[in-house]
Amino acid sequence: MMKFLRNSTLLCLTVFPRNYILEEAALVAEELSVTKMNSDSSVTPCRTLAKRLLKADRQDLLLCGVYARREASYxxxxxxxxxxxxxxxxIEGLPLELRSIAPLIYFWYAETELANDPxxxxxxxxxxxxxxxxxxxxxxxxxxxxQPSSxxxxxxxQGFTQKIGTVRSAWVCGIVDxxxxxxxxSxxxxxxxxSGWTAGIQILDQAFAMVLPGMYLSFAPKDSTSNASSFSRVYESFLHFSD
Structure with a gap:
């Protein structure tokens, strides 16, 4: 069953290439299939498939990110x-349209570092x-x-402040991606x-207020404990509201 799901997803990728949701689905299906046959393997079950896909498209940065997260999860x-x-x-050597997805890779990487540190x-x-x-x-x-210098x-x-200004201009036009x-x-x-939890929440509050003007109440956590998964939930919420 998992092999069928993997093969079906890979077939979809021929029609919708570089779709990281499909790529992750294919890798997870591969993991379930391989684990069922060999539960004692110390190698990430999807590694062979991921390397094969990357060999076929070495510029697929999103696949790199998806694969790296699967490695970390094991x-x-x-x-x-x-x-x-x-x-x-x-990234620097890639075409502009491919470099534009860099923020997602950076965010995944930072999130992975924090999430895999119990x-x-x-x-x-x-x-x-x-x-x-x-x-x-x-x-x-x-x-x-x-450690980065001061x-x-x-x-x-300063760079994030400028970049967020550009993002807000795009969001005013309804471009949320x-x-x-x-x-x-990020x-x-x-x-x-x-700078502390409050500073991070302020950025999220301002962003949500733009996505849901007049409807959004402050993203206030029950406690001030830092939790990288909170930002994952926020990320998913943004995409949900932008649909």
Whole structure:
């Protein structure tokens, strides 16, 4: 059954290429199929299929992101980082239409770092801040080497402010897409990590107020505990309201 589902999804991808929802569905179906046959494998079950798909389309950044998240979900965070780093490091050499999806990859990467750190260690937070700083400042991405400087953080903060201004102009025209939503969520997560929960929530409040003018009540959590999954739920909510 899972093989049939995987093959059907792969067939859909020939009609709708680079659709990350279909790509994730195919990888998950592959995982379920392989796990059923060999539950003792220490390798992420979808790795072979993911590499085959990437070999067929080396510029599919969204597939890189989807695959990296699947690796992380199986505890292979180092492997996931290598895939994410490869994807983000290759962005500069891609056509403009492909570079435009970069915010989604950055957001997924930062979210993955935080979600796969049950001990809430400082390193994961620093890694996430580094990732988001590169997005906000517009600097060429490079793998994590250490804590971002205060100058880098300031540039990222200013960069996000400018980018959100551009996003708002697009939203006024009714253009709400994956790229703009992930940029807003990235900015909010960056502010939460560097300035506190309140600063992150303020960005989300302003964004939701634009998507649902006159209808939205503040996105106020029951407590102030940082939780990367909250931003995932916000991201999904944005896409739901923009349909």
């Amino acid at each position: 505890g292979n965070i180092d492997h996931a980082r290598r895939v994410f780093d490869m994807a983000l490091s290759s 001990l809430n260690s400082r390193e994961s937070s620093l890694r996430a801040v580094h990732i988001l700083s590169c997005l906000g400042s517009g600097e060429t991405y490079g793998p994590f080497k250490g 100058v880098q953080l300031l540039r990222a903060h 994956d790229q703009s939503v992930s940029l807003v969520c 900015a909010a997560l960056f502010e939460e990590l560097t």
